Amino acid sequence: MVWYYEGRNGWWRYDTRTASEIEAAFTQSLQSCEVCVAGHIYVVDFAQMCQARKDRPGRTRRIKRDSADLETKGVAGLRISLLKKVAEESAVCGSTPADVIGCSIASCSDAALPDHNSSSEPTSYDGSASPDQLMTPLVNVSLSGDSENASSDPASIHDSSPLPTHLRRSSRTRARHRPDLSD
DSSP states (O other), X not given: OXXXXXXXXXXXXXXXXXXXXXXXXXXXXXXXXXXXXXXXXXXXXXXXXXEEESSOTTOEEEXXXXXXXXXXXXXXXXXXXXXXXXXXXXXXXXXXHHHHHTOOGGGSOOSSSOOOOOTTSOSSOOSXXXXXXXXXGGTTOOXXXXXXXXXXXXXXXXXXXXXXXXXXXXHHHHHHHOGGGOO
């Protein structure tokens, strides 16, 4: 059984670490549990089958526990199409998926980072990897392509990169939401 959350027009799988934390709490018959996802603490409520951000309780998502063969959009926010493209490119050039993205795991600082390459997971791509197996090497990868900018400090990631323009509201959008700003 696998854990999913609803978002971006479909169901997405939790990453392996988060799913195992949720599964452990569920099998212990707990009413809820707390998990850290993308730097935010979420409360997973098994009675309501939803997750809510602890600092923004109104922001909730439905969750479900289902079979692994459910069609999903991706794993932990990464689209399956991206994971497949990375796997194909790494198979063609003989590199790892992390190398294709732009930064090898070896060049990232691993002093303060957990070891995501346990002995139970393959370290090379053989053409039949699952999304979880493809996801593991990408956990600590810098998408900017600059390995010297990779940092184990989560605060430095947000300080050094500007917000994407699609997340900013235009003046017209602000005016729609705030009548005092209309032209």
